[in-house]
Protein backbone atom coordinates (compact mmCIF):
# COMPACT_ATOMS: atom_id res chain seq x y z
CA UNK A 1 0.00 0.00 0.00
CA UNK A 2 1.42 3.40 -0.97
CA UNK A 3 1.67 5.68 2.00
CA UNK A 4 2.35 9.39 2.17
CA UNK A 5 5.77 10.14 3.57
CA UNK A 6 5.54 11.68 7.03
CA UNK A 7 6.50 15.39 7.25
CA UNK A 8 8.69 14.44 10.21
CA UNK A 9 9.70 11.31 12.04
CA UNK A 10 11.79 10.51 15.11
CA UNK A 11 15.28 12.06 15.00
CA UNK A 12 17.94 10.03 13.14
CA UNK A 13 15.44 8.03 11.05
CA UNK A 14 14.76 9.05 7.47
CA UNK A 15 11.11 9.80 6.59
CA UNK A 16 11.25 6.72 4.34
CA UNK A 17 12.32 4.47 7.21
CA UNK A 18 9.82 6.14 9.54
CA UNK A 19 7.06 5.34 7.05
CA UNK A 20 8.31 1.78 6.65
CA UNK A 21 8.28 1.15 10.40
CA UNK A 22 4.84 2.77 10.74
CA UNK A 23 3.47 0.47 8.01
CA UNK A 24 4.80 -2.58 9.85
CA UNK A 25 3.21 -1.30 13.06
CA UNK A 26 -0.12 -0.60 11.34
CA UNK A 27 -0.48 -4.31 10.52
CA UNK A 28 0.28 -5.16 14.13
CA UNK A 29 -2.27 -2.55 15.28
CA UNK A 30 -4.95 -4.30 13.24
CA UNK A 31 -3.91 -7.72 14.57
CA UNK A 32 -3.93 -6.54 18.20
CA UNK A 33 -7.28 -4.76 17.84
CA UNK A 34 -8.68 -7.94 16.31
CA UNK A 35 -7.20 -10.03 19.14
CA UNK A 36 -8.70 -7.77 21.86
CA UNK A 37 -12.17 -8.07 20.27
CA UNK A 38 -11.81 -11.82 19.75
CA UNK A 39 -10.78 -12.36 23.37
CA UNK A 40 -13.91 -10.52 24.58
CA UNK A 41 -16.05 -12.59 22.19
CA UNK A 42 -14.62 -15.74 23.79
CA UNK A 43 -15.13 -14.29 27.30
CA UNK A 44 -18.83 -13.89 26.47
CA UNK A 45 -19.43 -17.18 24.63
CA UNK A 46 -17.56 -19.78 26.59
CA UNK A 47 -19.81 -22.32 28.40
CA UNK A 48 -19.59 -25.58 30.32
CA UNK A 49 -17.14 -27.04 32.85
CA UNK A 50 -14.40 -24.61 33.94
CA UNK A 51 -16.53 -21.70 32.70
CA UNK A 52 -15.58 -19.27 35.42
CA UNK A 53 -11.86 -20.06 35.24
CA UNK A 54 -11.67 -19.44 31.50
CA UNK A 55 -14.13 -16.51 31.54
CA UNK A 56 -12.01 -14.78 34.19
CA UNK A 57 -8.65 -15.77 32.66
CA UNK A 58 -9.52 -13.86 29.49
CA UNK A 59 -10.16 -10.37 30.91
CA UNK A 60 -6.60 -9.60 32.06
CA UNK A 61 -5.47 -10.67 28.57
CA UNK A 62 -7.94 -8.19 27.04
CA UNK A 63 -6.63 -5.42 29.31
CA UNK A 64 -3.00 -6.19 28.41
CA UNK A 65 -3.71 -6.39 24.67
CA UNK A 66 -5.60 -3.08 24.80
CA UNK A 67 -2.51 -1.48 26.34
CA UNK A 68 -0.45 -2.97 23.47
CA UNK A 69 -2.95 -1.48 20.99
CA UNK A 70 -2.58 1.96 22.54
CA UNK A 71 1.23 1.82 22.64
CA UNK A 72 1.37 0.60 19.03
CA UNK A 73 -0.94 3.34 17.75
CA UNK A 74 0.97 6.01 19.67
CA UNK A 75 4.28 4.77 18.28
CA UNK A 76 2.84 5.16 14.75
CA UNK A 77 1.86 8.76 15.59
CA UNK A 78 5.28 9.36 17.20
CA UNK A 79 6.87 8.24 13.94
CA UNK A 80 4.88 10.99 12.14
CA UNK A 81 2.30 8.69 10.56
CA UNK A 82 -1.43 8.23 11.08
CA UNK A 83 -2.60 5.22 13.12
CA UNK A 84 -5.78 3.72 11.67
CA UNK A 85 -8.06 2.17 14.27
CA UNK A 86 -11.43 2.00 12.53
CA UNK A 87 -13.19 -1.37 12.16
CA UNK A 88 -13.76 -1.07 8.41
CA UNK A 89 -10.08 -0.43 7.77
CA UNK A 90 -9.19 -3.41 9.96
CA UNK A 91 -11.48 -5.76 8.06
CA UNK A 92 -10.29 -4.43 4.68
CA UNK A 93 -6.60 -4.84 5.58
CA UNK A 94 -6.53 -8.12 7.47
CA UNK A 95 -5.24 -11.31 5.91
CA UNK A 96 -7.02 -13.67 8.30
CA UNK A 97 -10.64 -14.72 8.78
CA UNK A 98 -12.99 -13.67 11.55
CA UNK A 99 -12.91 -15.93 14.60
CA UNK A 100 -15.16 -18.80 13.62
CA UNK A 101 -16.74 -20.10 16.85
CA UNK A 102 -19.77 -18.83 18.76
CA UNK A 103 -21.18 -20.36 21.95
CA UNK A 104 -18.99 -23.38 22.68
CA UNK A 105 -17.28 -25.28 25.48
CA UNK A 106 -14.17 -24.08 27.27
CA UNK A 107 -12.14 -26.82 25.53
CA UNK A 108 -13.36 -25.79 22.07
CA UNK A 109 -12.61 -22.10 22.62
CA UNK A 110 -9.20 -22.82 24.13
CA UNK A 111 -8.33 -25.09 21.20
CA UNK A 112 -9.33 -22.36 18.74
CA UNK A 113 -7.69 -19.58 20.79
CA UNK A 114 -4.43 -21.53 20.66
CA UNK A 115 -4.55 -21.17 16.86
CA UNK A 116 -5.35 -17.45 17.16
CA UNK A 117 -2.28 -16.90 19.34
CA UNK A 118 -0.09 -18.94 16.96
CA UNK A 119 -1.08 -16.58 14.14
CA UNK A 120 -0.66 -13.32 16.06
CA UNK A 121 2.65 -14.33 17.66
CA UNK A 122 4.14 -15.64 14.40
CA UNK A 123 3.36 -12.35 12.64
CA UNK A 124 4.53 -10.29 15.63
CA UNK A 125 7.87 -12.16 15.59
CA UNK A 126 8.27 -11.42 11.88
CA UNK A 127 7.48 -7.74 12.48
CA UNK A 128 10.00 -7.61 15.33
CA UNK A 129 12.65 -9.14 13.05
CA UNK A 130 11.87 -6.57 10.32
CA UNK A 131 12.34 -3.66 12.75
CA UNK A 132 15.56 -4.92 14.33
CA UNK A 133 17.77 -2.93 11.96
CA UNK A 134 15.31 -0.14 11.15
CA UNK A 135 14.28 1.08 14.58
CA UNK A 136 15.41 -0.43 17.89
CA UNK A 137 12.71 1.43 19.85
CA UNK A 138 9.92 -0.15 17.80
CA UNK A 139 11.72 -3.47 17.97
CA UNK A 140 11.81 -3.19 21.77
CA UNK A 141 8.08 -2.40 21.84
CA UNK A 142 7.24 -5.49 19.77
CA UNK A 143 9.59 -7.74 21.74
CA UNK A 144 7.91 -6.54 24.94
CA UNK A 145 4.52 -7.50 23.49
CA UNK A 146 5.86 -10.92 22.55
CA UNK A 147 6.89 -11.67 26.13
CA UNK A 148 3.32 -11.10 27.28
CA UNK A 149 1.59 -12.70 24.28
CA UNK A 150 3.70 -15.85 24.61
CA UNK A 151 2.88 -16.04 28.33
CA UNK A 152 -0.87 -15.79 27.56
CA UNK A 153 -0.43 -18.40 24.85
CA UNK A 154 1.07 -20.74 27.45
CA UNK A 155 -1.91 -20.09 29.79
CA UNK A 156 -4.13 -21.34 26.94
CA UNK A 157 -1.87 -24.24 26.00
CA UNK A 158 -1.59 -25.46 29.60
CA UNK A 159 -5.30 -26.36 29.34
CA UNK A 160 -4.65 -28.43 26.20
CA UNK A 161 -1.55 -30.18 27.52
CA UNK A 162 -1.32 -33.74 28.82
CA UNK A 163 0.87 -34.67 31.79
CA UNK A 164 3.27 -36.03 29.16
CA UNK A 165 3.56 -32.51 27.70
CA UNK A 166 1.70 -33.12 24.40
CA UNK A 167 -0.94 -30.70 23.06
CA UNK A 168 -4.32 -32.25 22.20
CA UNK A 169 -4.47 -29.93 19.17
CA UNK A 170 -0.97 -30.73 17.87
CA UNK A 171 -2.20 -32.21 14.58
CA UNK A 172 -4.55 -29.29 13.83
CA UNK A 173 -3.95 -25.95 12.15
CA UNK A 174 -7.48 -24.55 11.87
CA UNK A 175 -9.66 -23.10 14.65
CA UNK A 176 -12.48 -25.57 14.03
CA UNK A 177 -10.13 -28.58 13.80
CA UNK A 178 -8.34 -27.54 16.98
CA UNK A 179 -11.68 -26.94 18.76
CA UNK A 180 -12.84 -30.47 17.90
CA UNK A 181 -9.56 -32.08 18.95
CA UNK A 182 -9.53 -30.18 22.25
CA UNK A 183 -13.16 -31.12 22.94
CA UNK A 184 -12.50 -34.81 22.14
CA UNK A 185 -9.52 -34.87 24.50
CA UNK A 186 -11.48 -33.10 27.27
CA UNK A 187 -14.48 -35.46 27.06
CA UNK A 188 -12.14 -38.46 26.95
CA UNK A 189 -10.40 -37.28 30.13
CA UNK A 190 -13.63 -36.57 32.01
CA UNK A 191 -15.40 -39.87 31.09
Ligand SMILES: [Fe+2]
Nearest residue numbers: 043044055059
Ligand atom coordinates in the same frame (compact mmCIF):
# COMPACT_ATOMS: atom_id res chain seq x y z
FE1 LIG B 1 -17.12 -9.47 31.44
